Amino acid sequence: MDLHHDTMGMDSHHEAMNDVENGDSKSLMNKGLSKGRTQQNVSSSILRKKSDPVLVSRVRFKMLRQFLANLQEVILGTKIAVLFPAIPLAIAADFYNFGRPWIFALSLLGLAPLAERVSFLTEQIAYFTGPTVGGLLNATCGNATELIIALFALRQNKIHVVKYSLLGSILSNLLLVLGTSLLCGGLANIKKEQRYDRKQADVNSLLLLLGLLCHLLPLMFRYASGIETSTAVYTLQLSRASSIVMLIAYVAYIFFQLKTHRELFDSQEDDEEDEKAVIGFWGAFTWLVGMTIIIAVLSEYVVGTIEAASDSWGISVSFISIILLPIVGNAAEHAGSIIFAFKNKLDISLGVALGSASQISMFVVPLSVVVAWTMGIDMDLDFSLLETGCLAFTIIVTAFTLQDGTSHYMKGIVLFLCYIVIGACFFVHKIPVSETTVNLGVGQSSGVLNA
Structure with a gap:
């Protein structure tokens, strides 16, 4: 049959090719998940490059040769290794008291390759621990950068930075990452109907809606209660109870993914040869600890110099x-999501965006509230009216976008433009952190400051 002259034949051919590509996407994703890897790991892996063992094979001493081989895999095994020099430059800038905006910018750049390398190292450990422990490890460390920044901001009592950065991570994943992925994937495959598995999207959408409810209740409770002096206490108690519920829901989701409904992810097998660990368990563990310490140092720099950078840059x-921290901190993961969308593998792209957003909303945010509780810091889930409104519309728009299981570039354009509008909103939102405001006739500080 001549496909150039038979329209029905051409449509059948496109459908068959689409099924094959979707099958490859599911197969690749299932292969990773069967080893305890998440879609974030699979996405980040596309930016990795294989090292040349010849470079270190001529070293005579075994221990030195092994150390150099690990160093080559960890430092030079990513395509964004060019950003690693920003780490010593940031430390030097702090030691020699350079301008604080320079410290902030260099620290922010240094966090990008570190976030990708943490994903690589947790994946290496998962090869030795098995899929269940590996999955738990990846689920915990998937957004390690955001969690560490939040903890250091809490230690310095900068609750507004905690809330803004975590909110920005959710918005970035749902609008920027997912939007650009759908846009680029739709343009690159404009003659093909792009499809994806709705099962994971539906579960993540439910988690995000539950998280949104837990954010809305303290806000609505504050406005419904008027100006009573006990409102802040009850709002804080409600937020802490809601945080515990969110953590329980996240644990249930991990159990759902790794145990009871694991067959949804392991239903297909890949005939390709399984990948092997390139670093030993203790080597990967040591590097992971070292990378985490460096992330902690740079996170402290970022939190400590963010106001100086704001004053210097006029932003x-x-x-x-909300905008800069999530973009730079997860650059590698985001780039991988877009590349997979180009290849018409939307299941991985959606897994990255929705999985990361759900992890921030249902794990990192409530964990920050609980940690603040143990530290004696009054952090609640009231993100104020503007921030919570942006979160609500973002989740609703995303849910409508993913409801039919198909995609095209117009959906990506809408999500991306939503992100641009929200970014413009916060660009002109230049209320000083120390300034109190009156919200809707309520004689108290803004929701962010009252946390």
Whole structure:
């Protein structure tokens, strides 16, 4: 049959090719998940490059040769290794008291390759621990950068930075990452109907809606209660109870993914040869500890210099925290998601965006509230009216976008433009952190400041 002259034949051919590509996407994703890897790991892996063992094979001493081989895999095994020099430059800038905006910028750049390398190292450990422990490890460390920044911001009592940065991570994943992935994937495959598995999207959407409810209740409770002095206490108690519920829901989701409904992810097998660990368990563990310490140092620099950078650049703290931090911190993961969308493998792209957003919303945010509780810091889930409104519309728009299991570039354009509008909103939102405001006639500080 001549496909050039038979329209029905051409449609059948496109459908068959689409099924094959979707099958490859599921197969690749299932192969990874069967080893305890998440879609974030699979996405980040596309930016990795294989090292040449010849470079270190001529070293005579075994221990030195092994150390150099690990160093080559960890430092030079990523395509964004060019950003690693920003780490010593940031430390030097702090030691020699360079301008604080320079410290902030260099620290922010240094976090990008570190976040990708943490994903690589947790994946290496998962080869030795098995899929269940590996999955738990990846589920915990998937957003390690955001969690560490939040913990250091809590230690310095900068609750507004915690809330802004975590909110920005959710918005970035749902609008920027998912939007650009759908846009680029739709343009690259404009003559093909792009499809994806709705099962994971539906579960993640439910988790995000539950998280949104837990954010809305303290906000609505504060406005419904008027100006009573006990409102802040009850809002805080409600937030802590809601945080515990969110953590329980996240644990249930991990159990759902790794145990009871694991067959949804392991239903297909890949005939390709299984990948092997390139670093030993203790080597990977040591590097992971070292990388985490460096992330902690740079995170402290970022939190400590964010106001100075805001004053120097004339950009609000809210814009830096909500827009710049998530973009730079997860650059490798985001780039991988877009590349997979180009290859018409939307299941991985959606897994990256929705999985990361759900992890921030249902794990990192409530964990920050619980940690603040143990530290004696009053952090609640009231992100104020503007921030919570942006979160609500983002989740609703994303849910509508993913409801039919198909995609095209117009959906990506809408999500991306939503992100641009929200970014413009926070760019002009230049209320000083120390300034109290009156919200809707309520005589108290703004929701962010009251945390």
